[in-house]
Amino acid sequence: MADYKKQCLVSVRGSKEWHGLAAASLQELLEKACKFMNLDFQKERVTLVLAEDGTIVEDEDYFMCLPPKTKFMVLTGNKKWSAPTAVDGGTAWMARESVDLQDVMELDGLETPKWKALAAQLKENLSNIIIMSEAELQTLIEVPVEDLSREVSESHDKVRVLQDTLQRVLDRREEERQSKQLLQLYLQAITRDEGSGMSSIAAVNTDEVDAGQQSRTPLLAVSIIKTLKEKKLPHLSLSNSELEAVTNEDSNTLAVALNWKTQKAVELQNSCLQELQNRSQQAQCLNSLATLSKKTKYQP
Structure with missing residues (x-):
């Protein structure tokens, strides 16, 4: 190889x-x-x-x-x-x-399949699983065990465990998405029961994007915009670089690109920022455990 x-x-x-x-x-x-x-x-x-x-x-x-x-x-x-x-x-x-x-x-000057680039990230640091998008995780899951084993220099059994782990990460994100959807439905039901007062306040806080902002051009990639529009909880589907791109985008410009109200775009950016922080904490924990494991292994 x-x-x-x-x-x-x-x-x-x-x-x-x-x-x-x-x-x-x-x-x-x-x-x-x-x-x-x-x-x-x-x-x-x-x-x-x-x-x-x-x-x-x-x-x-x-x-x-x-x-x-x-x-x-x-x-x-x-x-x-x-x-x-x-x-x-x-x-x-x-x-x-x-x-x-x-x-x-x-x-x-290299021409490398994307799955090999992703495998290289895992070979360098297993905690990179956390920062991958759902599409990237799915790509690695679909790679034949023999090919992935050769690329990460691990046995077939370990690679099968790795792909099972990737699948569990995907499943966890889907479970989190469903849980948040149920919570949103519950909160919406409570809001309706409390009458129209809160609805009118919310309407004031979510004014339509000013017409002057319509000419601004969104900087996000088309694939990111598509994910934001199609996914119920899109921040769980994006990679770290994509999450960062969303949080750095101007709120009004993002609202125009998605045909949303500005307040909804701001809430999305807050969710993306929170997801970035969560993944950072998870990665730090994994790195700490890996360091501790190495120290324990080499103790006399």
Whole structure:
């Protein structure tokens, strides 16, 4: 099997542009970055650091432990890393900028099926299950056991357990969707019983989008808009990058794109933000358990 190549994003200090590169090792990433940026690491000092906190990356084992799409900053000579203007609490890898993994591969001249890219994410960090969309989870479930086993370097039995886990995640999201739908119906019934007073107040708070906003163009992808329109609880169906795109969209523009009232669009954005926070907490718990498990395993 061909060596696994990690998808990375690199930039030089002071630049706002990020370039997608894939490398099987830290040395290969350094060489590709220098070639792409016309740098000669044999004639001048070139250092790779994490763009997030400035950590110098010079160990191959550490490089392999980093998740896909990690951002690296290239420093030349005696240049130093400078802190970003915003702090993300250490969870930036959970909500990367909307750079599609397939796009990163195409930038580096690779042609890889999407399921292989998803498998690579799981191989790097199993907690990436949490940030995947329902469509991505379903894609991995449908991959033949033999193929997925070869891609993640695990036995067939372990891969079957993995796919069962993916199915349970899908089932959990569906159960959560149904539970919330029942709760919404219950609240609607209570509202009707209390009379028209609350309904009139709600109508005041959910005025139609101002006609002046009609000319604004939504920035969301067509696939996201379709999911938001068709799903009862769409925030459970979206990936982290898609959730982030929805929360970052202007509320009025989102309302126009969906043909909703502004208040309903705001409520959707709040649900997406809450789902992002929930997944971040779940991932942190899984990572903590994995770290604890490794420490226990290697204790004398």
